[in-house]
């Protein structure tokens with residue numbers, strides 16, 4: 082080793098000692114590893130994925146993902162504690178490119194080291210990855226807009242981020258290539274985000290022979306962490322609702338990792354760098370929805386369906402009863418949350434459900450979940466009043482199309498039906 086390299090290593094160590102050393106937590110108790118010439122550094126990998134457009138919690142039920150601004154909070158806290166961190170998002174950003182860009186902007190604001198897009202993200206269109214690239218965040222993958230691998234010096238080690246896509250064979254080939262490149266670049270730890278699923282990841286890990294370095298594969302759908310030779314398989318956070326924290330230590334001859342999941346709940350504080358990005362997006366979405374509302378065709382403006390005012394003559398007590406239900410407040414609920422946007426209107430407003438348009442001045446804009454949601458448009462029936470011209474039976478599946486496991490995990494059909502009773 083030349084004197085120059087030795088010197089630079091010593092300088093690094095002095096800085097680390099002044100910095101107070103690294104804190105290594107295993108989820109239960111923090112272990113402070115004193116820094117000195119004989120002790121190896123520790124690296125904290127923070128991994129997120131599967132945002133799937135959930136920018137912010139909607140408040141429909143508890144236990145939902147707390148949103149991107151809250152996700153940043155545990156990441157920052159870990160960064161303050163740990164000496165060296167590597168922050169990676171494994172993709173599945175959102176279903177449409179505008180929203181996916183909001184996710185990338187938020188990750189960039191928090192200082193993520195890399196984003197590893199999935200095949201689904203690639204499907205967002207030719208322009209998306211290029212635009213994401215322009216935001217200045219490192220994209221890692223086999224797509225043309227991405228780096229094949231991001232290698233950098235962290236915690237005094239050479240660490241790289243890679244991507245794993247495709248089926249069995251393609252995955253093994255790409256990982257073999259990745260490992261080869263990593264070895265050429267003298268990488269000691271390769272961190273791979275996989276989109277292949279647990280079964281393929283496990284098979285690939287078994288057939289991969291690496292002796293010279295360690296590999297961590299973040300694997301979707303894996304039940305629990307496991308290690309095969311020097312390949313460590315780590316389950317990605319379930320439903321994208323947590324930050325996965327992997328502490329890496331080189332204390333002994335080989336790498337040791339410890340995995341913990343930090344849930345991103347609605348109780349966490351919001352990060353002030355992210356909140357404005359999301360607020361801006363929703364403000365634009367609101368005006369888009371209202372502009373679209375203006376374009377509701379004239380014939381629809383007169384009658385997309387008969388609203389409850391058209392039932393009142395013949396079903397007065399029923400209408401009064403239904404108007405007491407939460408269903409009738411559903412659009413008001415969104416107003417109070419400042420979320421009169423398509424993604425929420427789609428369940429909270431019958432007008433939007435039917436016409437894909439919504440405007441606050443529309444006479445039927447504020448009626449929420451309406452008679453027509455459950456009984457059909459009612460146009461003919463409210464004119465002639467025969468039993469046959471409306472539907473009484475409401476299938477359970479209609480309720481469940483809005484009371485989904487995500488929005489209402491405790492939905493009990495029989496009990497909740499009693500909650501809206503307006504029939505004998």
Ligand code: HEC
Pocket residue numbers: 138139140141142414415418420424425426427428429482483484485488489
């Ligand atoms: C898939 C349908 C669906 C979507 C989409 C949806 N909601 Fe809901 N929301 C519901 C259902 C169903 C409930 C009732 C849940 C319950 O009673 O536990 C609800 C309840 C709520 C409540 C609680 C109302 C209260 O006072 O108890 C809020 C707030 C809310 N939603 C806001 C939103 C926002 C904001 C969005 C958009 C980001 C949204 N919802 C999108 C179906 C939906």
Ligand code: HEC
Pocket residue numbers: 387388389391392393394395396452453456458459460462463464465466467468469471472473474
């Ligand atoms: C002109 C009077 C009139 C108006 C207006 C009217 N209905 Fe009816 N509705 C009736 C009559 C009459 C029946 C049959 C009652 C019976 O035979 O038991 C009925 C029955 C129903 C039934 C039960 C059907 C069944 O198979 O048992 C539903 C549901 C219903 N109406 C919904 C509505 C809704 C929703 C509106 C407003 C959009 C509405 N009605 C407006 C007169 C009216």
Ligand code: HEC
Pocket residue numbers: 407408410411412414415427428429434450454455475477479480481482483484494497498499500501
């Ligand atoms: C078009 C979407 C939609 C459909 C269909 C729907 N709901 Fe709802 N429901 C909602 C929303 C949204 C809320 C929350 C409204 C709010 O508080 O703002 C809600 C709230 C409720 C509530 C009150 C909340 C509570 O916790 O008690 C009950 C009860 C309920 N729904 C029962 C039903 C039943 C039963 C059906 C089927 C017969 C049904 N809903 C069909 C969207 C829907």
Ligand code: HEC
Pocket residue numbers: 389392396399400403404408450451452453454455456473474475501503504505
């Ligand atoms: C969330 C769904 C839902 C909404 C919204 C809803 N209903 Fe119903 N309605 C039902 C169900 C469910 C039944 C009972 C079906 C059965 O008999 O199993 C019912 C029954 C009825 C009946 C038959 C009553 C009887 O005793 O014969 C009438 C009339 C009716 N609804 C009118 C209305 C009117 C008017 C509105 C709007 C003001 C409305 N409903 C809103 C779900 C809904």
